[in-house]
Amino acid sequence: MRLENQRLVIDTSVLINLIASDDITKILTGLSSEILITESVSRELKKHPKDGRECGPLLSSLIERGLLKPVKLLPNALELYLDLTFELGDGEASVIAYTVTQNQCAVVIDERKARRICQERFQLSPILCTMDLFQEYFFRMKPNEQKFRQLLFNAVKIGRMRILIEEHEIWVQEILGTNLIQQCPSLKRKK
Structure with a gap:
């Protein structure tokens, strides 16, 4: 799926994965x-996933450079947000509430329950995940394979990024290879 010129509302876990890649700016x-x-996503992100340092300066820098755009929930979204917080975390609830009440936005969320609510209760489409962003970056920018492998490995290992879709899983296996996959707790299968 191509993500050309879309407005994407990202959840905290997605932001953590991108930061964990060690080059969110790129x-x-x-x-x-x-x-x-x-605002809820900004509040939830406190510590850098790699070294535990404060994330406020990084977020401020990304916002100042126009790479992230902060958005506020309008009154109708706030009501939905409060309802969703009974089932989901604040970040997930705010992302879904914003997407449902705004036009022409797509939600980017990795948590399975939140994705199910997006699909079943609100019929949101598309429902994207972090891997969709990595794939879009890879296909648009055609980065050096070794550098991209490291970005993806960092996101999976440090950010504990989940791979939700089988096609993504196959692609990740091809890029990372067996040795790197074995170092990633989030990719290890239960037997």
Whole structure:
């Protein structure tokens, strides 16, 4: 799926995965989409997934450079948000509420329950995940394979990025290879 010039509302886990890649700036610059974050997502992200340092300065820098755009929930979205917080975390609830009440936005969320709510209750389409952003970056920018492998490995290992779709899983296996996959707890299958 191509993500040309879309408005994408990303959840905290997606933001964590992009930061964990160790070059969120390169990835966001390589996407042609506008990346939106809610106040709840900003609040949930406190520590860098790699070294635990404060994430506020990084977020401020990404916002100042126009790579992330903060958005506020309008009154109708706030009502939906409050309802969703009974079932989901604040970030997930805010991302879904914003997407449902705004036109021409797509949700980017990795948590299975939140994705199911997007599909079953609100019939949102498309429902994207972090891997869709990585694939879009890869196909648009055609980065050096070794550098991209490291970005993806960092997101999976440090960010504990989940791979939700079988096609994504096959692609990740091809890029990372067996040795790197074995180092990633989030990719290990239960037997």
